[in-house]
Amino acid sequence: MSDPHRAAEHWLAQDPDPETRAELRAILEGGDRALADRALADRALADRFGARLQFGTAGLRGELGAGPNRMNRVTVMRAAAGLAARLPPGGRVIVGFDARHRSRQFADDTAAVLAGAGLRPEVFADPVPTPVLAHFTRAHDDVVAGVMVTASHNPPRDNGYKVYWSDGAQIIPPTDTQISTAIDTIGRVDHLPLGTDWPVHQGAGRYLDAVSTLH
Numbered sequence: 080m081s082d083p084h085r086a087a088e089h090w091l092a093q094d095p096d097p098e099t100r101a102e103l104r105a106i107l108e109g110g111d112r113a114l115a116d117r118a119l120a121d122r123a124l125a126d127r128f129g130a131r132l133q134f135g136t137a138g139l140r141g142e143l144g145a146g147p148n149r150m151n152r153v154t155v156m157r158a159a160a161g162l163a164a165r166l167p168p169g170g171r172v173i174v175g176f177d178a179r180h181r182s183r184q185f186a187d188d189t190a191a192v193l194a195g196a197g198l199r200p201e202v203f204a205d206p207v208p209t210p211v212l213a214h215f216t217r218a219h220d221d222v223v224a225g226v227m228v229t230a231s232h233n234p235p236r237d238n239g240y241k242v243y244w245s246d247g248a249q250i251i252p253p254t255d256t257q258i259s260t261a262i263d264t265i266g267r268v269d270h271l272p273l274g275t276d277w278p279v280h281q282g283a284g285r286y287l288d289a290v291s292t293l294h
């Protein structure tokens with residue numbers, strides 16, 4: 080959509096997050112004191128809706144906020160749907176998350192989309208370091224991928240989304256391009272089938288046991 084105002088209204092209609100909906104409404108209605116000037120509001124919309132975060136070998140990474148050029152629940156659900164399109168039906172996917180703002184929510188949204196697409200997600204019960212997630216994507220033969228919600232060393236206002244393949248490594252070309260292309264085909268996220276139940280992954284203790292045997 081070339082018109083950022085129209086794109087913002089379309090976004091509001093599908094966004095499940097009251098926090099980002101309120102942010103966007105404040106911009107559209109001029110209710111945000113920092114955006115009282117209409118020109119500033121227009122620039123804010125253009126920044127959020129003029130592009131989308133690009134999915135690459137490092138996945139997604141960006142500032143939290145509303146719109147396709149920010150990290151938010153809609154962006155994450157679209158990424159999960161694009162990933163699901165590249166995975167074999169019934170495959171097991173391990174989902175981890177760090178302690179950043181919204182990381183747990185993004186992990187649960189990922190699991191819901193994957194489960195709705197016929198995959199078998201498992202989400203860690205608590206925040207874990209990225210190496211723990213990577214380890215378990217290669218520790219079991221039936222695991223086809225892993226997702227880690229983290230922005231690593233980025234500022235606190237950011238979050239991110241990394242995808243690991245069954246070899247325990249981050250994705251490489253052309254897999255990143257294939258997932259990105261699949262993301263472009265995803266319509267409204269409120270039309271995606273969503274799962275409502277998935278197992279908790281209990282592997283953190285086993286990771287420590289495995290590491291303790293290394294010399």
